[in-house]
Amino acid sequence: MATDDEVLASDREFTWTNSDFSRIKALIYKHAGISLHDGKHAMVYSRISRRLRATGHSSFRDYLDWLEQTGGAEWQEFVNALTTNLTSFFREGHHFTELERMVRAGGPRDWKIWCSAASTGEEPYSIAMTMAEVLGINGQFRVWSSDIDTKVLQTAARGVYKLESMKNVSTAQLQKFFLKGKGNSAGMARVKPELQKHVEFFTLNLIEEGWPLKEQFDIVFCRNVMIYFDAATQRQILARIHRVMKPQGTLFVGHSENFSDARTLFTLRGKTVYEKV
Numbered sequence: 035m036a037t038d039d040e041v042l043a044s045d046r047e048f049t050w051t052n053s054d055f056s057r058i059k060a061l062i063y064k065h066a067g068i069s070l071h072d073g074k075h076a077m078v079y080s081r082i083s084r085r086l087r088a089t090g091h092s093s094f095r096d097y098l099d100w101l102e103q104t105g106g107a108e109w110q111e112f113v114n115a116l117t118t119n120l121t122s123f124f125r126e127g128h129h130f131t132e133l134e135r136m137v138r139a140g141g142p143r144d145w146k147i148w149c150s151a152a153s154t155g156e157e158p159y160s161i162a163m164t165m166a167e168v169l170g171i172n173g174q175f176r177v178w179s180s181d182i183d184t185k186v187l188q189t190a191a192r193g194v195y196k197l198e199s200m201k202n203v204s205t206a207q208l209q210k211f212f213l214k215g216k217g218n219s220a221g222m223a224r225v226k227p228e229l230q231k232h233v234e235f236f237t238l239n240l241i242e243e244g245w246p247l248k249e250q251f252d253i254v255f256c257r258n259v260m261i262y263f264d265a266a267t268q269r270q271i272l273a274r275i276h277r278v279m280k281p282q283g284t285l286f287v288g289h290s291e292n293f294s295d296a297r298t299l300f301t302l303r304g305k306t307v308y309e310k311v
């Protein structure tokens with residue numbers, strides 16, 4: 035069995051040991067709730083080596099010592115480096131069909147939606163497009179959109195995407211909600227201000243107490259983020275989500291997330307769609 039200080043890779047730019055991995059694993063768990071399993075060595079090495087280069091450290095041990103003693107703003111960079119931000123427009127399309135059905139059935143009112151792991155923005159803009167198609171572009175709805183990762187939130191707030199990543203956005207939606215780039219921006223599309231005004235972005239760490247939310251939400255999207263947390267952390271987050279939702283509010287979760295054992299909080303209403311108890 036490998037000891038903590040055994041060198042696992044010395045042919046790489048930086049020496050890599052089990053102890054480096056264990057320290058990073060403990061730190062990201064503490065700061066973001068993310069549970070890294072042993073299959074993640076290569077990913078962690080590659081992502082944190084970039085931070086060593088950016089901060090001028092020549093070993094993981096030096097970088098981690100410095101981070102723990104004087105990290106400051108580097109903590110955010112460390113977290114940003116270790117999050118996985120995969121997302122796309124209208125991902126898990128059945129959720130948007132259900133959202134549309136619900137909003138048509140509920141009719142015009144001040145719809146409040148929280149997108150709690152918004153990543154680079156494709157998810158909240160897909161929600162906003164769906165809402166605008168039912169209620170009109172000046173309809174009453176707002177999509178509060180948060181993530182722990184400040185870098186992806188900057189991309190989200192910019193609202194500029196490659197057309198090739200927008201295959202699930204229909205031609206009609208592209209015309210209605212985006213401006214196509216020309217010249218140097220050819221191949222890109224920018225979210226129109228009329229849609230963007232319904233969406234706001236802010237940092238929120240799901241594992242921290244005291245979420246900066248003042249609203250009670252009709253609908254919460256918490257998709258493909260709970261998979262990174264252990265069962266105890268998931269339970270705590272579900273209990274907090276429950277507290278910020280209106281009675282009978284709807285919770286959308288990711289395709290591989292199952293909270294059927296949280297029966298006192300949420301009841302399953304459809305495929306990965308829960309209703310607040």
Ligand SMILES: C[S@@+](CC[C@H](N)C(=O)[O-])C[C@H]1O[C@@H](n2cnc3c(N)ncnc32)[C@H](O)[C@@H]1O
Binds near residue numbers: 120121238239259
């Ligand atoms: C795989 S993406 C999912 C994005 C989107 N919800 C979707 O389903 O397409 C997971 C997102 O969760 C965010 N995340 C990870 N840990 C978090 C935490 N503790 N609090 C808030 N967001 C977190 C990551 O930064 C990342 O953007």
